[in-house]
Amino acid sequence: MSDTILYDSAMRLFGDHVSPRILAAAETGSWAGPLWDAVTEAGYLDVLVEGPGGMVEATTILRAAGHHAAPIPLPETMLARWLCAAAGVEAPAGSLTIALLNPGDPIGRAGPAPWGRTAIALAVVAGSTLCLAGRDQVRFEPGRNLAGEPRDRLLGIVSAPPVPLSGAVSAETVRGIGALMRSAQMAGAMEAALELSTRYANDRVQFGRAIGKFQAIQQQMALLAEEAAAALVAVESAARSVAGARPSAELAVAAAKIRTGEAAGSVAEIAHQVHGAIGFTAEHSLHHLTRRLWSWRDEFGDEAYWAAALGRRVAAAGPEGLWNLITRP
Amino acid sequence: MSTPFRFDPIELPAECEALRQEVRAFIADELGAGRWVPNSDFGSHRAADFSRRLGARGWIGMTWPKRYGGAERSFLERYTVTEELLAAGAPVGCHWIADRQSGPLLLRYGSDAQREQFLPGITRGEIFFAIGMSEPDSGSDLASIRTRATPACGGYEVTGAKVWTSYAHESHYAITLVRTGPAEADRHRGLTQLILDLTAPGVTIRPIHNLAGEHDFNEIVLDRVFVPSGMLVGQEGEGWRQVTSELAFERSGPERFLSSHQVLCGLVGRAGANPEPAQGEALGRMAARLWTLRQMSLSVAGMLQAGESPNLEAALVKDLGGAYERGIPERARELARRSRGAATDRFEAALAEAILHAPSWTLRGGTREILRGIIARGLGLR
Numbered sequence: 001m002s003d004t005i006l007y008d009s010a011m012r013l014f015g016d017h018v019s020p021r022i023l024a025a026a027e028t029g030s031w032a033g034p035l036w037d038a039v040t041e042a043g044y045l046d047v048l049v050e051g052p053g054g055m056v057e058a059t060t061i062l063r064a065a066g067h068h069a070a071p072i073p074l075p076e077t078m079l080a081r082w083l084c085a086a087a088g089v090e091a092p093a094g095s096l097t098i099a100l101l102n103p104g105d106p107i108g109r110a111g112p113a114p115w116g117r118t119a120i121a122l123a124v125v126a127g128s129t130l131c132l133a134g135r136d137q138v139r140f141e142p143g144r145n146l147a148g149e150p151r152d153r154l155l156g157i158v159s160a161p162p163v164p165l166s167g168a169v170s171a172e173t174v175r176g177i178g179a180l181m182r183s184a185q186m187a188g189a190m191e192a193a194l195e196l197s198t199r200y201a202n203d204r205v206q207f208g209r210a211i212g213k214f215q216a217i218q219q220q221m222a223l224l225a226e227e228a229a230a231a232l233v234a235v236e237s238a239a240r241s242v243a244g245a246r247p248s249a250e251l252a253v254a255a256a257k258i259r260t261g262e263a264a265g266s267v268a269e270i271a272h273q274v275h276g277a278i279g280f281t282a283e284h285s286l287h288h289l290t291r292r293l294w295s296w297r298d299e300f301g302d303e304a305y306w307a308a309a310l311g312r313r314v315a316a317a318g319p320e321g322l323w324n325l326i327t328r329p
Numbered sequence: 330m331s332t333p334f335r336f337d338p339i340e341l342p343a344e345c346e347a348l349r350q351e352v353r354a355f356i357a358d359e360l361g362a363g364r365w366v367p368n369s370d371f372g373s374h375r376a377a378d379f380s381r382r383l384g385a386r387g388w389i390g391m392t393w394p395k396r397y398g399g400a401e402r403s404f405l406e407r408y409t410v411t412e413e414l415l416a417a418g419a420p421v422g423c424h425w426i427a428d429r430q431s432g433p434l435l436l437r438y439g440s441d442a443q444r445e446q447f448l449p450g451i452t453r454g455e456i457f458f459a460i461g462m463s464e465p466d467s468g469s470d471l472a473s474i475r476t477r478a479t480p481a482c483g484g485y486e487v488t489g490a491k492v493w494t495s496y497a498h499e500s501h502y503a504i505t506l507v508r509t510g511p512a513e514a515d516r517h518r519g520l521t522q523l524i525l526d527l528t529a530p531g532v533t534i535r536p537i538h539n540l541a542g543e544h545d546f547n548e549i550v551l552d553r554v555f556v557p558s559g560m561l562v563g564q565e566g567e568g569w570r571q572v573t574s575e576l577a578f579e580r581s582g583p584e585r586f587l588s589s590h591q592v593l594c595g596l597v598g599r600a601g602a603n604p605e606p607a608q609g610e611a612l613g614r615m616a617a618r619l620w621t622l623r624q625m626s627l628s629v630a631g632m633l634q635a636g637e638s639p640n641l642e643a644a645l646v647k648d649l650g651g652a653y654e655r656g657i658p659e660r661a662r663e664l665a666r667r668s669r670g671a672a673t674d675r676f677e678a679a680l681a682e683a684i685l686h687a688p689s690w691t692l693r694g695g696t697r698e699i700l701r702g703i704i705a706r707g708l709g710l711r
Binding site for chain 2: 191194195198201202212213215217218219221222223225226228229230232233234236237240251252254255256258259262303304306307308309310311312313314315316317318319322323325326327329
């Protein structure tokens, strides 16, 4: 399936199954069952099961998911199913999640498990091993991100023996794949924020004309579009690099998360400014996008985390090697 | 409603990567022989002998037909050569305008005689072009120009004035936009492009020094200058369409985000192999922007190669690129361990040049404000 066809069909699927009512319900703890069944039926859960080679398909689907703020652990389940395959463990059916643990750290040091309380099982990556624990083997302290999505802190796990991961899979590579997935969701959410803002600027009349006719608004909208475009190109380029296991893959992942994270802040700011007071209400749907942008930019490593990593690469390349680093295929 | 812009994926073909190594070897040889010092701002560093050496390699007009001296290579190969030269700070100024704009214009709209007269000399790095568009009262509002060409025996008589013409004093010709029809009915009709011989009687070139004290800009005063009808480019009255049809080529290239690249390289050098945390993070953020801009610019290049006109996408790249390249010197002065006042220091020299030249980066080739207006229109506002 070409990327465009996959994207169009994913946009239809999420458009059919996500609505403001479902988003509001998800935030009060209701599980979006029909949406989950639809993505399962469409085969989206397994696009990454053979590893990062499926990254173009994964980011294409997640861009559409982000566009609609789909309230389900789709990237987390994709990741967990890949990790199970890499460890030779059968993945349980249903929604899964993951947690990343640096080698030697106690379980309480793992970052919050997204959608932990709703998952059938949790895949904990520690170094290059995987522990797969069923929900009844895990204790969580419930938490939420700014968008109201469950982000549950891990308190402990009873008896889940570690299994070695094959290949070069480690907590760090999983963090990178997760970062690129969040970047894809952000790129989609930014496209949707651009769409909403454009429509609002054309519809809202003040001083006798649509506010989109004012240069002050047009200049801001141009900046919004630039940031959304940069995010989209960064994600798509990084996905191809990762899928092709190219020399640029690690740099591309870091650059994509930094650039989309930076864009997320600007896009949310401008979209709200253009929408005025109505965009600040619970009733308007803009916040489903912007609260996710403010949350997702912090997850799987924020801009500062990845910038430090990329900065180390740049410093190691030195002034003579910088351009070669940037242009590597 | 769908996203109004499209950036198609692009892979540089293998021949581009092979060519890249060839260009890097050439640059290393040039630098090893001390033939020039790397600089940042692509337009303002010029060396006619360098342009001739590049021409001898077949790297000027490289996409053009062989019968006009070109190499019939792809636009992506040209992109590769261009980005390598710019990243290295090579003095590309002499042939730059002819290679990027004037030659392609003549290939698309020029007569066979014009192509034969000018293109081979351009590809050899011997004929240099300038641009005669802006006027004292016409900057962003280009359609308001008043320089007029009236019919004369065997051609036109041109009277008026052009400004901000970079390096007119070191160029042989200028593609000049003039008014041949009335301005009243439709401002965009009645504009015509002529090839102006800068040595013709009646042409006076006066320097306009920039704020750094450099002689880059000129004013060209045209007093009843005779231009033979053979120097008409394309069709009379079609100048506006001809000028605007090719804007994506000059708005999306690597020159739109590499103007301060030597400053970034210098900053990386100053930060050293183990930068302080704040420096390392800043370098990471700048590298992320540079990498992303290059991916966007490459995508536009691929779409141009495919014969499309990604004008909105090109405007997005240019405005983002301008903001990036203007941000580099500002961040560098915060982050670098400076050796103030050391004029011989390459980093300090690059930083000084970048700070002084930066205002022009978001003016030339379409101001930031004009670009954002184009983007807004592309989004469906207005």
